[in-house]
Amino acid sequence: MIYLDNGATSFPKPASVTESVRNAMRYSGGSPGRGGHKNTLKAGETVFKTRELLGEMFSCESEGVIFTDNCTTAINMAVKGVCRKGDIILTSTLEHNSVLRPLVKLEEKGIISFETVRINPLNDDDTVNNFRKAMSKNVRAVVCTFASNVFGTVLPIQRIGRLCKEQGVIFIVDGAQAAGALSIDMKRMNIDILCLPGHKGLYGPMGTGLMLLSGRVMPEELTQGGTGSFSMEKEQPLVIPDRYESGTLNYPGIAGLCSGVEFIRACGGEKTIHQWETELVKVLENDLSVIKGVKLFPHMKSSVCAPILSFNIGHRHSEEVSALLDKHNFAVRAGYHCARLAHENYGTAEKGCVRVTPGFFNSKKDIKNFVFCCNKIALGKKM
Amino acid sequence: MIYTYIKFESQTQGEKAKSLLIKNNIKSHLRRNPNPDRKQGCNFALFVDGNIWKAYEIITVSGIKSSGVETYRERL
Numbered sequence: 001m002i003y004l005d006n007g008a009t010s011f012p013k014p015a016s017v018t019e020s021v022r023n024a025m026r027y028s029g030g031s032p033g034r035g036g037h038k039n040t041l042k043a044g045e046t047v048f049k050t051r052e053l054l055g056e057m058f059s060c061e062s063e064g065v066i067f068t069d070n071c072t073t074a075i076n077m078a079v080k081g082v083c084r085k086g087d088i089i090l091t092s093t094l095e096h097n098s099v100l101r102p103l104v105k106l107e108e109k110g111i112i113s114f115e116t117v118r119i120n121p122l123n124d125d126d127t128v129n130n131f132r133k134a135m136s137k138n139v140r141a142v143v144c145t146f147a148s149n150v151f152g153t154v155l156p157i158q159r160i161g162r163l164c165k166e167q168g169v170i171f172i173v174d175g176a177q178a179a180g181a182l183s184i185d186m187k188r189m190n191i192d193i194l195c196l197p198g199h200k201g202l203y204g205p206m207g208t209g210l211m212l213l214s215g216r217v218m219p220e221e222l223t224q225g226g227t228g229s230f231s232m233e234k235e236q237p238l239v240i241p242d243r244y245e246s247g248t249l250n251y252p253g254i255a256g257l258c259s260g261v262e263f264i265r266a267c268g269g270e271k272t273i274h275q276w277e278t279e280l281v282k283v284l285e286n287d288l289s290v291i292k293g294v295k296l297f298p299h300m301k302s303s304v305c306a307p308i309l310s311f312n313i314g315h316r317h318s319e320e321v322s323a324l325l326d327k328h329n330f331a332v333r334a335g336y337h338c339a340r341l342a343h344e345n346y347g348t349a350e351k352g353c354v355r356v357t358p359g360f361f362n363s364k365k366d367i368k369n370f371v372f373c374c375n376k377i378a379l380g381k382k383m
Numbered sequence: 384m385i386y387t388y389i390k391f392e393s394q395t396q397g398e399k400a401k402s403l404l405i406k407n408n409i410k411s412h413l414r415r416n417p418n419p420d421r422k423q424g425c426n427f428a429l430f431v432d433g434n435i436w437k438a439y440e441i442i443t444v445s446g447i448k449s450s451g452v453e454t455y456r457e458r459l
Contacts, residue, residue, distance in 0.1 A: 033394040036415025044413075048398035062402075063395050229393040231424030239448070242393050 002366045005331045007149055007177060007308055007357030009199045009206055016259040017203055024255035031248050033228035043251045050258040051241070054210065057261060058179075058194060059187040064213035066244040067254060071176045072098040074195035074211035077244065078172045079103065079143055081219020082193075087140035089114040090131060090169075092155065093345040094148040097338040099174055103143070112140075116341065124156040131160055141170035146178035150342045150355060151297055152281075152308030154182065161190030170217050176200060177306045180264055181274045192217045201273070203264065204257030207250055213240065223247070273360050277307030280358040280367050284309050287371040293378040297346070297353060310353040313378050318352040321377060325354075328373050332356050384457040387435055388428035389442065390416060390450040397427040400442045400449065404431070409438050418455040426450065 003011045024046070030039030032047040051065040068074040079102045083089065089112050091099055103114045117134050120126035131142065142164050147154045157173060164171040172193045175184055180201020186194055191214060198208025221236060225246030230237040237243055267273060288294050293314040313321050322334030335352040336343050343349040358367065391397035397413040404411050410432040419425055429449075431438040439452055 041413065041415075044394045045398065048395060048402070051395065052399075052402060062399055227393075229425060232420075232422055233424060237392070239392050239396070241395055 001329045001331055002362070002370060003331045004356045004358055004362065004366070004370060005333050006200065006359035007337075007355060008333055009197075010180075010201065010203050010359055012361060013203055013205070013256070014260065014263040016263055017205065017256045020259040021205055021252045021256040024252040029251065031228075032251050032254075033242075034226075034248070035228075043255075046255050046258060047249060047251065050254050050261065053258065053261045053265075054212070057264075058196075058212055059185045060194075060212050060214055063240050064215055066211040066213065066241045067249055068209040068211055069207060069250070070199075070209035071174065071195050071197035072209070074209045075099055075143075075172070075174055076102050077211050077222050078193040078195055078219055079141075080106065080222055082141055082170050082172070082217060083112050084140065085111050086138060087112045088136065088138045090117050090134050090139055090142045090144075091115070092117050092119050092144040092341075094119050094145055094151070094153060094155070094342045095143075095339065096145060096149050096174065096176065096342075097340065098176075099143055099145065100341055117144075118345070119153065119155060121151070121153045124159065128156055128159045128163060131163055135163070135167050135169065139167070139169050141172055143172040144174065146173050146175040146184065147182065147306035147308075148339070148342055149177050149308070150310055150337045150339050150348075150353065151346065152177070152305040152310075154178070154304050154306060157184075157191070158189045164192075165190045177308065180270050181277060181306055182304070183270055186212060186214050193219070198253065198257040198260070201264075201270070202257060203260030205253045208253040208257045211244065218243075221246075267360070274307065276360055277358055277362075278305075280362055280364065281307045281309050281356075283364055283367045284356060284358070284371065287368070288374060291371070291375050291378050294374065297348070308355060308357050310348075310355045312348075312351055312353050313374065316351075316377075318354045321354050321374075324377050325370075325373060330370050330373060386417065386428075386430070386455045386457065388414075388416075388430050388453060388455070389435065389439055390453050391427045391429060392423075392448065392450060394427050396448055397429050400429055400447050403441060403445055403447065404429075404438055407438075407441050409433050409441070411438065416453075417457070418453070428453070 030043040032043040051062040055062040194212040196210040198204035224236040227242040318334035416428040
């Protein structure tokens, strides 16, 4: 199988990641932050080391690194934790359902209203102006993606962050497709809350996610319970990260995530990874563009983009193309990518599209073989 | 046995302090507090190999939240 679906989850994981998960389960499986025996303290040390690494990577304090189950949970915690009755929330036309659905739910309950701001992939000034025009006194927060999970379009995050700061608006960013591939600096970009998956570009196992807090905004916690601290107090502690981490942490997952982040550092950082993945996307784009019947969506791309390329072949539905590719052992993601807004706004709602997301472990040969297979599909040859 | 240590409300704060002390060439060990406050409940104790007051000053100046220095006499 040639795996080209790293936008869904990265695969394979670095060997050090699987080794760390195994070691955590086999040798030091104490519950971090609970009790005082050697195993639990060792687990706590690893969890803290992971917080420190992530804090350095994204420019926030280590205690602002909150572990969650996944990016969606983190977005729910952030959005539902900051919204108050009567608030207006701004979001973008490129959002994943992980942003859209919590907003729809809050609107249905009569708590907030939200407005979708149009993104112009080719003109950042236009995008920022659209956000500026949508600002009003009841706008509480901007919630938007760093990079589209369908087209790879990167939003002008730093400029939107500056605008939010000027207007006193909370800035929540979904960095699902960007973390590990693009540099995200919470301080420089004025991001108040950054939500991330651990299992995509950070190479951790599935079941790991993050809500990173700048410290400027403290959302209400959605769950209360045991934190391993202040055990004799009835109320949830306000100290972070404990406030947001009730219940036992996914220690094996976090140990794996720690090794994933160390892997990125050992490779030379996200810049090195992004360079390679972008090179693969360029080869793919060049080679697919000469195949008759292939429709690429590069016009959705900004000058800097996440390593994602989407396309369709002829009149076939994207799912049909994906199934044919799967028959030939190519793993890609077709359909609507949990991103109704993006597909509706950019003209791909009818057939969806085939999304290719190469990873750091893919070679140019993988891409060439993939293009060869696409060519056969486009020609309608028996496969 | 008499123990003197710096008290922390959570393991994260304790680990953060330990990490800071390493950068200042001071070794320390984080353990569960042997004498927790009955009103507050569980917390953590940082045992310092060296001058605890110097370590405490470094931690306080950096802004890491601690609950102060505590001395505990172990009952035999």
